[in-house]
Amino acid sequence: MPRKAAEASDQGFIQILTPDGQRHSHEFYDAYLQDVDDQMLRDFYRDMALTRRFDAEATALQRQGQLCLWVPLRGQEAAQIASGRATRPGDYIFPTYREHGVALTRDVSFSEMLRLFRGISGGGWDPRENNFHMYTMVLAAQLPHAAGYGMAVNLEQHGWDEARRAAEGEAVVAYFGDGSSTEGETHESMVFAASFNAPVVFFCQNNQWAISVPFEVQSKVPLVTRAAGYGMPGIQVDGNDVLAVLAATRWALEHARSGKGPVLIEAITYRLGAHTTADDPTKYRKSAEEEAWDPKDPLTRLETHLRDAGLVDDAFFEQLAADGDAMAARVREDAMAFPVPPLAEVFDQVYAEAHPLIKEELAWHLEYEAGFADQAGNEGK
């Protein structure tokens, strides 16, 4: 392993913005934060706050019976916004089903996202438009896709030297959680990516809970230590610290895209809310634990930093709250207005090429449905 990789993964727990909002310098990772200016910090806060506002609106929509399900991300905004902002438009993202913050950084429409959760689309958005794949509900199933996608990038960039790859090359970020870290496909995808030097950053948000089962049941060791077993660098980072996540992900992407193979990032964070709107955390975890994590809230931390540094005033937060409410209202309006596509459309989506059974069943379905239309017409007379 090159010295740089050994250095990057030999930094212990990376934290640059402490929970009390103090920014510390970091000997290795500061080099990846040189362009971070005041405006960028304010934008990070804005992204995180808008994501949280969207999350709250979607939760409310579910409670009101307008969504089948919602998967809240409260508490994980820094890990998502900063890692997403570290990518380039050409990089391809494989999310789980909770990466609403990453989606924002890829310009995926929040409204479009709700098509999936409203039960009117199996995907919701066009993954090719923003290189942001559809959500994957089957845990870890997206990880071998990431390895394969990275292998295909390698095929295309066969013969490129390191400098060209670093400048023009593409990489993949594969999100997963502490829960899915135990799936067999997680293991296989890491082996595949490592064996073929695929440019994949495996980004684990360790939010401490896999629905009701705590992290210690998933692993006896910090997940980051598994990286060594696959022969890739591993970085453990404070997932509630935007700057640490940004720096670590930037380093990992640079390493991966320049042809040196995959990287594992373990971002330590906490799911402040429920696993989904169908979950009840009071049944399995203590409020004392939640209270202990509360002060580490990524938004509170960045707000403290911004205020202490005099980069924002009350008007900033007031404006942001107003913008968030307007966004939420728009998303709600869009969600309610999305047309429900007829089942007949699905017949065309199953296969790309002509299929006699599909044709036969579609014809039957249309004829059957048309019968009701006739009936309705007769009743009207």
Place this chain on the structure above:
Amino acid sequence: MTLAKAITAGLDKILESEAHSVIIGEDIGKLGGVYRITEGLQEKHGAHRVIDSPLGEAGIVGSCVGMALRGHRPMAEIQFDGFVFPAFSQITTQLAKMRTRSEGRIDMPVVIRIPYGGGIGSIEHHSESPEALFVHTAGLRVITPSNANDAYWMIQQAAACQDPVIYLEPKRRYWLKGEVDTETPALDAFKAQVVRPGEDATIVAYGPLVPVALAAADAALEDGRSIEVIDLRSLSPIDFDTITESVQKTGRLILTHEAPTFGGLGGEIAARVTERAFLSLEAPVIRVGGFHMPYPISKVESQYLPDIDKLLEALDRSFAY
């Protein structure tokens, strides 16, 4: 040319003509695969296009999905039928559904080659016929050749298809020799073929049992029965027009596959033929398949597998009506 070498020749042609095609699987490089189907292909096309993968079927199929998302046309080799199940989730929850989930935006032109079926005297998990599980999964196409010429052309048709195709290779027929016409493309891979015309009854078979059905038809002729044999070729979709037309002529239908009869493909065909040609049927549709048990030990597999005598017995039952 043997059926095995016909597949090799077909794969070679795909790699030659389609720059985005890639083969991935276990031991397919230097070794050429456990059945030597990819023999010589890595040497000719390079290790970046004929990829020896780590052991991991979910990784193989999952990485094919990823490559296809990037615009490539991957072809996976699964070593044996019984080893496809670690990849079953990738095939059924990911590969098969990607197009529908994306509202028709994303095609998955992926081929998964699986040697299948028994009769080779092997140990457990090496002789299974899991086709019904894939046929039951919408979004997949499932085809199986029974002869060298079809093997050569159908693998190319599978590779050219924009949908995922499970290409089942009848492993006990790998060494079956036949003429391969490399100039004239075979019939569409998704159509059935009448391989022996007859008047009195129809036998529908596919893959490894097509030669058995033909031999049974020969034997039946000695009893004065003219049997039509249909090689199904495509298990999903199924060419019901060809089957229905035959049954309307013969009035009797025997379906055979190595897979267990219960819940197998035969039941689906029987039901549809009953719907389409009820008044033409002179007798109930009869199925000749495997028993409802895990594939048996090889020393007794001959008692499990459909054979000429079982088909003749089924014909007797049909003609008794």
